[in-house]
Amino acid sequence: MSATLNPITIPAEERLRHPLVQFFLDGLREVTTGSPKYHIWMASLTLLMCLGAYAYSIQLREGLTVTGMHDHVSWGFYISNFTFLVGMAAAAVILVMPTYVLKDHDFKKAVLVGEALAVAALIMALSFVVADMGGPDRLWHVIPMIGVFNWPASMLTWDILVLNGYLVLNLLIPFYLLYSRYMGREPDKRIYVPAVLLSILWAVSVHLVTAFLYAGLPARPFWNSALLGPRFLATAFTAGPAMMILVLRQLRKHTDIDVAQATIDKLATVTTVGAQICLIMLASELFVEFYRDTHHGLGARYLFFGLDGHTRLVPWIWTSIAMSVTATAILSVHPLRQTDRWLKFACTLLFLGILIEKGLGTIIPGFIPEPWGRIDEYAPTWVELCVTLGIWAMGTFVFTILTKAAIPVELGNLKYRRR
Amino acid sequence: MSEFNPNPSGLHQILNRQVDRRTAVATAAGALVAGLGLLQTACSPLAAAESKEKAQLNWEAFFQGNYRLMTHKEKDETVHRLERLHALNTGNQVRIGTTAAKEGVLYGYAFNISKCRGYMDCVKACIAENNQDRKSDMRYIRIHEHNKGQMSFEAAEDSFYHEVPAAGHFYMGTQCFHCQNPPCTQVCPTQATWLEPDGLVVVDYNWCIGCRYCIAACPYDARRFNWGDPQVPEEEVNPNQHYLGNRLRRKGVVEKCTFCIQRSRDGKNPACVEACPTGSRTFGNLLDPDSDLRWILKNKKVFRLKEDLGTEPKFWYYMD
Incomplete structure (x- = not known):
C-alpha cells in the first residue's frame, strides 16, 4: 500500500501512484509496443472486429431476420459457437490441475497461457450469447436482484452464474500470481490453491451445465440424452489441449517463453486419450440412434445420412468424423505423435473436426425435423458469418494482449520499480 | 403456479419499495428528458410537444418491470402508456385490457378430427384477431393434412395448395396446447x-x-x-x-396463441372457434361441469398428443 511507503524518499508524483496502477500501466505499455509483425497482427484483428461490428449493427437495426434462423431452427451458428467455446474455456483446467495440484512443474510455464485462453474463450462465448439475443437492450432483465432471475428452474440462469463465475476465477487467479511475481513476492499458497481447486470443479461444471441446457429438453430427442454432457466434456478436453499445443508451439517460436518439450508431450498424451474417448462415445451414440430406427433418431438421421433428400449437414459431419478418426489414428502411434510435424497436423485436424462437429452437428440437428416432422434447413448468412468472425477476432485479440503482457511478468523481465 | 417466485423485482419494482429513491430517479429521468427536449426545441423550433412526450413514454417503458409482479396501479399506468404511444405513433386509438383470471376458471379446448376439412378459416381469423406479423406470414395454428390410414405427423403436409377436403386425407390442427405442466x-x-x-x-x-x-x-x-x-x-x-x-x-x-385472452376473459370464444365453419373446435371451462367441453371429455374417446412428455396439454382430440 502506498501508505507504507516512505513519504520523504519518494517524489510526490510517484508516491501517488499505487503499484497496482503501475502494474496496469506497465501492462498497457507492453501490449501497445512490439515488432511491426505484432502491429500488423493486431491491426488485422481490429479490422475483422470492425467487420463484425458492422454486421452486428445491421442485425441490431433489422432484427435477427438477417440471420439464417427461423421459427423451426431457432438457434444457429451463434449458439453453436457458444457451445464450442464453453468447452475451450473448460479445457484450461487441463493445464491448471497438474501445475497447482499435482505440482507438475513442466506445466507451470504454460498454465498462464491456458488461463488466458479460458478468459478469451469465455469472453467469446458470452459475446455469442449476446449476439443471439432478440432484445440485447433488455438483458438487464436477467441480472439477479435488478431483473427477475428464474433460478433454479431455468438452466440458462445456471449457465449465466457458472460462466461469469468461471470468468472471474480465471481473471483473479492469474492476476494474483502475476501481480505477486511483478512485486517480487512469493504467491501465498493458502490463497491461490483453494481458488485453483474451485476453478477445477468449476471448469467441469461450466461445460456440464451448458450440456444440461440442451439435454433437459425432452422436446428435442437429439439432445435429450445422458451422454450429451460427458460427450461435451470429452470433446472439450480433446480440442482444448490440441489447441493449446498449437498455441504453445507458436508462442515458443514468436516469444521468449520457454515451453518445455515435456509439456507438449504430456498435452499430446491428454489429447490422444481424449480423442479416443470421443470416438468411443461417437460409436455409442451411432449405435443407439441407428440400431433401431425410431422417430427419436430422426435428428441423427438428418445429420449423418440426410432426411427426405435434405442433406446439407451430411458432408460436414463426415468430414468432421474423417478428420477426428485420422487425427486419433496418428496420435495413437507413438513415433508419429512424438514427431513435431505429425503432431501439429493431427492437432489441427482434431481441432477443426471438433469445431465442425460442435459448430454444425450439435445444435442444428436438434431442430431438424421440427416437432411435427417438417424439415426446414438452416444455413448461416453473411451477417452471421461476419459477426462470428468478428467475435473470434475479438477473442484472439484478448488472448494476444493477455499473453503479451503476462509473459514478461512471468519471465521476470517486467517488475515493479520505484522510480 | 407454485414454481413462481414472488420476489418483487424489475428496476421499477425495486424502486417502488423506497418511495424517496423512486421519486429521485423519476425526477432525474424527467429532468434528462426535459433537457433533451429543450435541446431539441432549441434546434428545431417546430418540434412538437408530442415527440417530447413520446421520448418520455419510451423512456418509462424501457424501465417497466415484469407485468406479473406489477400492482394494479402499475398495470394501468403501463397500458395507458402503450395506448398513448400507439395514438402518438399512428393517430389511432386502441384499448389494451388487463382483465385478470377469474376464480373457478380453467380453460381447455377440444378438436374434432372427424369434422375438420382443412378450410383454414381458423388460421385467417387468428391472424386478423391477434395482429400477427403479415410480412413473415406468422401463424399460431398449423393445419396438418394427414394421409388416411396413418396418423403420422412426419408424413403429413402442413403447406398444401389445393382444394380441400382432398380425397384420401383428413385434417388436424395444432397450436399452443396451454400445457398445465409447460x-x-x-x-x-x-x-x-x-x-x-x-x-x-x-x-x-x-x-x-x-x-x-x-x-x-x-x-x-x-x-x-x-x-x-x-x-x-x-x-x-x-x-x-x-x-x-x-x-x-x-x-x-x-x-x-393465448386462446385469444382478450376475448376469452370477456366470456367470448377464441377467434378460431368462432370462425370454424365445421364446428370442429370447442373451447370452454374445464371446471364448469355443464360446459360443452366437459360433455365431450365425458362422452367421446379423447386423446392428447405426446402425452409421454408429461406436459399435460389442455387440448384434446376426438372423433365422431
Missing part, C-alpha cells in the same frame, strides 16, 4: 412467460429478452419469434387488445 415457462430465464391461474400460457412481450429458449423447449411448435419488425397495416389492426394477448409486438420477442 416446459417452455420453466426454462425462461426472466419469467417473461408463465401459466396464468386460468390455465393460459402467456408472454410479457416487454419483459422477454428474445433468447428463444422457450421455442427450443416446446414439443408442439407453439411459439413464434419476431425475427424482424412485425408489420400489420394500420387499418387492419384489431383495436380490442389485451396486454398479455394481441397488443402489437416488436421485433426480437416471442409470442404465441
Whole structure:
C-alpha cells in the first residue's frame, strides 16, 4: 500500500501512484509496443472486429431476420459457437490441475497461457450469447436482484452464474500470481490453491451445465440424452489441449517463453486419450440412434445420412468424423505423435473436426425435423458469418494482449520499480 | 403456479419499495428528458410537444418491470402508456385490457378430427384477431393434412395448395396446447412467460429478452419469434387488445396463441372457434361441469398428443 511507503524518499508524483496502477500501466505499455509483425497482427484483428461490428449493427437495426434462423431452427451458428467455446474455456483446467495440484512443474510455464485462453474463450462465448439475443437492450432483465432471475428452474440462469463465475476465477487467479511475481513476492499458497481447486470443479461444471441446457429438453430427442454432457466434456478436453499445443508451439517460436518439450508431450498424451474417448462415445451414440430406427433418431438421421433428400449437414459431419478418426489414428502411434510435424497436423485436424462437429452437428440437428416432422434447413448468412468472425477476432485479440503482457511478468523481465 | 417466485423485482419494482429513491430517479429521468427536449426545441423550433412526450413514454417503458409482479396501479399506468404511444405513433386509438383470471376458471379446448376439412378459416381469423406479423406470414395454428390410414405427423403436409377436403386425407390442427405442466415457462430465464391461474400460457412481450429458449423447449411448435419488425397495416389492426394477448409486438420477442385472452376473459370464444365453419373446435371451462367441453371429455374417446412428455396439454382430440 502506498501508505507504507516512505513519504520523504519518494517524489510526490510517484508516491501517488499505487503499484497496482503501475502494474496496469506497465501492462498497457507492453501490449501497445512490439515488432511491426505484432502491429500488423493486431491491426488485422481490429479490422475483422470492425467487420463484425458492422454486421452486428445491421442485425441490431433489422432484427435477427438477417440471420439464417427461423421459427423451426431457432438457434444457429451463434449458439453453436457458444457451445464450442464453453468447452475451450473448460479445457484450461487441463493445464491448471497438474501445475497447482499435482505440482507438475513442466506445466507451470504454460498454465498462464491456458488461463488466458479460458478468459478469451469465455469472453467469446458470452459475446455469442449476446449476439443471439432478440432484445440485447433488455438483458438487464436477467441480472439477479435488478431483473427477475428464474433460478433454479431455468438452466440458462445456471449457465449465466457458472460462466461469469468461471470468468472471474480465471481473471483473479492469474492476476494474483502475476501481480505477486511483478512485486517480487512469493504467491501465498493458502490463497491461490483453494481458488485453483474451485476453478477445477468449476471448469467441469461450466461445460456440464451448458450440456444440461440442451439435454433437459425432452422436446428435442437429439439432445435429450445422458451422454450429451460427458460427450461435451470429452470433446472439450480433446480440442482444448490440441489447441493449446498449437498455441504453445507458436508462442515458443514468436516469444521468449520457454515451453518445455515435456509439456507438449504430456498435452499430446491428454489429447490422444481424449480423442479416443470421443470416438468411443461417437460409436455409442451411432449405435443407439441407428440400431433401431425410431422417430427419436430422426435428428441423427438428418445429420449423418440426410432426411427426405435434405442433406446439407451430411458432408460436414463426415468430414468432421474423417478428420477426428485420422487425427486419433496418428496420435495413437507413438513415433508419429512424438514427431513435431505429425503432431501439429493431427492437432489441427482434431481441432477443426471438433469445431465442425460442435459448430454444425450439435445444435442444428436438434431442430431438424421440427416437432411435427417438417424439415426446414438452416444455413448461416453473411451477417452471421461476419459477426462470428468478428467475435473470434475479438477473442484472439484478448488472448494476444493477455499473453503479451503476462509473459514478461512471468519471465521476470517486467517488475515493479520505484522510480 | 407454485414454481413462481414472488420476489418483487424489475428496476421499477425495486424502486417502488423506497418511495424517496423512486421519486429521485423519476425526477432525474424527467429532468434528462426535459433537457433533451429543450435541446431539441432549441434546434428545431417546430418540434412538437408530442415527440417530447413520446421520448418520455419510451423512456418509462424501457424501465417497466415484469407485468406479473406489477400492482394494479402499475398495470394501468403501463397500458395507458402503450395506448398513448400507439395514438402518438399512428393517430389511432386502441384499448389494451388487463382483465385478470377469474376464480373457478380453467380453460381447455377440444378438436374434432372427424369434422375438420382443412378450410383454414381458423388460421385467417387468428391472424386478423391477434395482429400477427403479415410480412413473415406468422401463424399460431398449423393445419396438418394427414394421409388416411396413418396418423403420422412426419408424413403429413402442413403447406398444401389445393382444394380441400382432398380425397384420401383428413385434417388436424395444432397450436399452443396451454400445457398445465409447460416446459417452455420453466426454462425462461426472466419469467417473461408463465401459466396464468386460468390455465393460459402467456408472454410479457416487454419483459422477454428474445433468447428463444422457450421455442427450443416446446414439443408442439407453439411459439413464434419476431425475427424482424412485425408489420400489420394500420387499418387492419384489431383495436380490442389485451396486454398479455394481441397488443402489437416488436421485433426480437416471442409470442404465441393465448386462446385469444382478450376475448376469452370477456366470456367470448377464441377467434378460431368462432370462425370454424365445421364446428370442429370447442373451447370452454374445464371446471364448469355443464360446459360443452366437459360433455365431450365425458362422452367421446379423447386423446392428447405426446402425452409421454408429461406436459399435460389442455387440448384434446376426438372423433365422431
